[in-house]
Amino acid sequence: MTELETIVNISDPAVQRIIDVTKHSRSSIRTTLIEDVEPLMQCIRTGVDFIEIYSSDTSPIPDELLELCRRQKIAVRLIDSSIVNQLFKAERKAKTFGIARVPRPARFSDIAKDGGDVVVLDGVKIVGNIGAIVRTSLALGASGIILVDSDLTSIADRRLLRASRGYVFSLPIVLSSREEAIAFMRDRGMPLMVFDAEGELEVNDLGANEDQLALVFGSEKGGPSDLFSEASSASVSIPMISSTESLNVSVSVGIALHARIRRNFAANR
Incomplete structure (x- = not known):
């Protein structure tokens, strides 16, 4: 020794x-x-x-x-x-x-290097949820995460490092305004899919879509912001027993990315 x-x-x-x-x-x-x-x-x-x-x-x-x-x-x-x-x-x-x-902050161009879906967290502030989403996004082939109105000033926040088990530097995570995020997606020609309890599509409908998608998740209480809802190509719901009010946002991200797993794994090969 x-x-x-x-x-x-x-x-x-x-x-x-x-x-x-x-x-x-x-x-x-x-x-x-x-x-x-x-x-x-x-x-x-x-x-x-x-x-x-x-x-x-x-x-x-x-x-x-x-x-x-x-x-x-x-x-x-x-x-x-x-x-x-x-x-x-x-x-x-x-x-x-x-x-x-601390590595240099990730940019939108870092996310654009890969073809996997992009996870957008709109007003998600609970660091434990963000950390769990980081691990799930990396495991299921997302090309990056955009954090909007998260109250974080750096992804090197000690709480996020703990919650992500150190994976926070393993994929691009961009801190952004809503306007900047929407402009990036439009420049990339990336359809926005906003997750909402009353969505016109169900999450399994996304499995056959071969486009690179921006999957937008709001906070459990507030849901997606009006700006993202207005810019979206479609809204998506996750079917569940009616007596359940909502799913934890990290669980919702996992369900959505799993529905996209075939497409995202192919994009990462």
Whole structure:
């Protein structure tokens, strides 16, 4: 087993770097904290640029992660557990975590590189739902996600990194206004399909459509905005037992993308 250096002095520059990254008041997010082994490994494989990776001296780092860091020439050190407790205080204490440089923000042109459907989240603000949708979209062949009115200022938000299990850097995610998103779709000739409980189409009707589609989902309470509804080519419903008021938005996205799986998998080959 590799003998790792342990940080035992709170004045070590790495400790200050971690404190700076965890400040909630940062106006410019250039570096971010990525927590837990699985998200760290996913981000490393995606090519995220890490400054250093740390673990509490009471929590052994898995050999698989150590080997991945060695291959990518990422520095790894332990931190005395008493310092870790001071760093995170009342927050959830990560046992293994890393400081990484935030990749440049995704652009519409990044989404346009692939032919899979585009998921548009209109007013979806619950970060846990967005994180689940990121994983589902990647798994089922979407080419990217557009976030509108999400209240996020960066996809490097620690809550989103946790909720997505580190997959947030694995496909393009664009923060956009409604007007910008609609202009992009029109330029691409991409039909907008707005999901609504009273939609004229059912979700299974989308399976035979060979076009690249923009699948628009509103919040569970508010539904899609008027601007997207007016710009849409059609509205789509997901059939369900009438006593059920609505589906969780992440579940709705999964159902819609699964209906499109044949077309999107073909587009990604």
